[in-house]
Amino acid sequence: MPAENTGRVDRRTFNAGLVVGGTTLTMEGLCGTAVAAETSPVAANDQRLPTIFVAHGSPELAVDPVRGAPFAQWGQAMPAPKAIMVVSAHWEKTRPVMLSSTDPKELVYDFGGFPRPLYEVRYDAPGAKDLATRVESLLPQSSVMRSERGLDHGAWTPLVHMYPKAEIPVLQVSMPSAEGPRGLFEFGRALAPLRDEGVLIIGSGNITHPMLELRRGLPRETPTWAGDFDAWAAAAVEAKNYGELINYAAKGPDVRRNHPTPDHFLPLLVVAGVASVQDAKPKFVLEEFEYNLFSRRSIEFV
Template identity: 45%
Template sequence: MARMPALYLSHGAPPLADDALWPGQLAAWSAELPRPTAILMVSAHWEEAPLALSATEDGVPLVYDFWGFPEHYYQVRYDAPAAPGLAESVRKLLRAAGRPVQDVPDRGLDHGAYVPLVEMFPGADVPVLQVSLPTLDPQELMEIGRRLAPLRDEGVLIVGSGFFTHNLAALRSAGVPGWSTEFDAWGREALERVDVDALLDFEHRAPAGRLAHPRTEHFAPLFVTLGAADAAGELGTAKSVIDGFWMGLAKRSVQFG
């Protein structure tokens, strides 16, 4: 079986589905990917330690973890099969490294997981498992990604889902703020030159680092993806599949392998 790529994507809020451009970009991206046996999602919207696994039985409702949107966004369904086999593989890989794993059987996919998957795999016919962010420490997340990397050789698509810039409180107008464009350009260049040390220390090295990510949970999933790529010697294969901005935020999304 061919090794699956590892992805970091900017996932968007529920209104992403109504955007004129972005859903088509996500759909075109998935059409170019090998068909995965399962999808492992790491979303910015689930922080829990020790690392937690979402529901491993079918039929658990989605988590509508947003407020104040029109009612139709709360009617979206994404009934992808659960992935109990993948969950067992994750347990073995992480526990073998001395990392505890817990199960949260009533936890469905949150919008950081299902919003992009609706566009990329609309048939909801690929099993999905979501895992939590047990920490926001980039080094720790890279190591988790390295531990999970063997799953790629079993056809598992590892996806870190965040937002390349994310500071809703600092958005002041309909345009793209300078801190968002500056950080996006810096991040693109750091990925291109494989400057992992700079990425790990992005809060201090990136221009407007603390403005682009006053809290780092939306950049954190990138490091799981980086770890999964690093384990396969693929950090130099990074390519930005989607770029540009949505509501002032950088939607850069990257593929390794």
């Protein structure tokens, strides 16, 4: 059986008193109301689509309209995709690469101890059958397998804001982390042709993800070591210095503190690989911190 990390998140690791900063949650359109169209109404797009890195942060993003607002605006500003492909920090496998179900499936609620409304969120996007077939053609046939898995929270928590009607077919592709940073970069390069076929490629993680620091409590301001790592990554992205990102374990400041495990940084390498093929220009869509620890820096490569 191939090794797999589904990246389950436990709410007990977060400070229960700082869920949404006292903001009243608007649940309409999120809990059980997003119903997919039978077929995608989005026409094929002859315009090259961006590829993006989304900082998904806490699963509570899905039910927080304040934290979700930048993603809603982002989705409206981009060209409408024909389909969406997501690589999330919460689905890691060795070979073979796995594809999520191409039939509508229940979401994967891969976390514990969060408020009940979060487990009632629906995102019934159509299955991306054509995209699954195309991904198989871009990767060696022997290294790809289909599954019956639904979308995990690294995929659906940003999507409920970016594309709330759930009309666009979505395919999640597992992240072959065992290939290492260079292998993940090349994995992204192999998938780059999808940009010219109307597919929005999303990498979902966080540039800083210091989960162990939560044991100390939440800091009153962003620690220097977290700000420095975020700034280092931003500078490498802006300069298109992808070799620096690939060698993050040696080059990034305080890397072990910012990433006790690498899973949330690695989706950035996949997206960087995609972007490198057409020399895409990066722009920062969101630059801030969640809980003063988790960078929300999100990037669009155009």
